[in-house]
Amino acid sequence: MPDPRPNYITPRGFAALRAEYDRLFADERPKLVETISWAAGNGDRSENGDYIYGRKRLREIDRTLGRLSAKMKAAKVVDPAQQADRSRVYFGATVTIADEDDTQRTLTIVGNDEADAGKGLVGWDSPIARALRGAGIGDLRRITLPSGEREYEVIAITYPG
Template identity: 75%
Template sequence: MGMTVTHPNYITPEGFAKLRAEYDHLLGTERPRIVEIVSWAAGNGDRSENGDYLYGRKRMREIDGQLRRLSKKMKDAKVVDPRQQPDKGRVYFGATVTIADEDDNHRTVTIVGNDEADASAGRIGWGSPIARALRGAAVGDLRRVTLPAGEREYEVMEIAYPT
């Protein structure tokens, strides 16, 4: 068993608020509703054939699993506000970066926590290959990224942080 290095699980304040809201909703709204269904269904005779009861029990396990996962994510999360980044001339957590490939195709990505990444919205996780390659880069720097499709070289065109 090799040593596992656990990197801090960075997350933006907004990302953390989303986890918190999801946790609160499950605990405060979703779970009590299911508890109600389960106890109502339990009072309705034969549990082995009771769809509501069986569904409720299954849903409870899902909710409890989700609550555990969210709770762990929040415990491990290190909230970093990109607005507080002292060196805004380089790519760090929370930066929005415009990069250009060899064919001068421009792409803009925002580097966020792995738990809040959404590639279709241009939000890429801190641990992703592109984010790793861009860390610490300044405008004009060239960075090589190994992607499934092969190796690409990107030039950093622009770096912005939320204000």
Template identity: 70%
Template sequence: MASKPGPPITPAGMAALKARYDHLLGTERPEIVEIVSWAAGNGDRSENGDYIYGRKRMREIDRELGYLSRRMKACRVVDPANQPDRSRVFFGATVELADEDDERRTVTIVGDDEQDAGKGLVGWSSPIAKALKGASVGDLRIVKLPGGLKEWEVMGIDYD
């Protein structure tokens, strides 16, 4: 039985995960190890703030390193530039939308690890991305939002 492919991520998203992993492993963790070693040499550890904080921060870093490692292994890099059907909305598409009041909005569909609503990056499994999958220019799509239903028309599709 073939295993199901992992969640998609753009090449830039994977590079960002790797950069964060490398920074934690190569810079932050060694600094904390040094602080903890220095603090441990100062005697009583029960009231040693540097030691207690350092150990706590090291656990946080190790937890994040584990998470990033699992995500990098699980995710499948999908380059939007290689999308053969550019006439419809798929992963990596930048989509220009207009609502019933002709208010325009541009969103780019990216991996869930990359989403940032403030920058117009919506996660692959978000309600708006699910509603837009497979849409063509001129299609109307209804998106279920926390405030209710909203109808959007696809005005343009681009793959950079």
């Protein structure tokens, strides 16, 4: 059963999904089919490493293509630059927050498929993003993280464009 919630994604994130799909479909998959075809013509397939590996890799690529296709079909592309209310935290916002020790962090709230904590990209449905939704500068938000509960103050909110 499909998830009833929209799968928000930025235009950049959607383009990355599309580029990965196109690369696999138009480049990697045809080369692999050619290799499998060549390997199949070499006789006994039960001990043919190129054939066995090729078939396995082809199944992986097809599963990935199916997953990417489903993600793109469910995606709702939202351009953060078009956000009308820039005074509050919504999808696509870059937010600077400070904890009780005045340690600051800057996060950008992106689609779940784009999240990369190491780069400061936080998924829309992550606990920190859910807690920050709708917050304005100066608001305090209590966030439950794996390390425990922390309180953060919203210091700055920006949007691209």
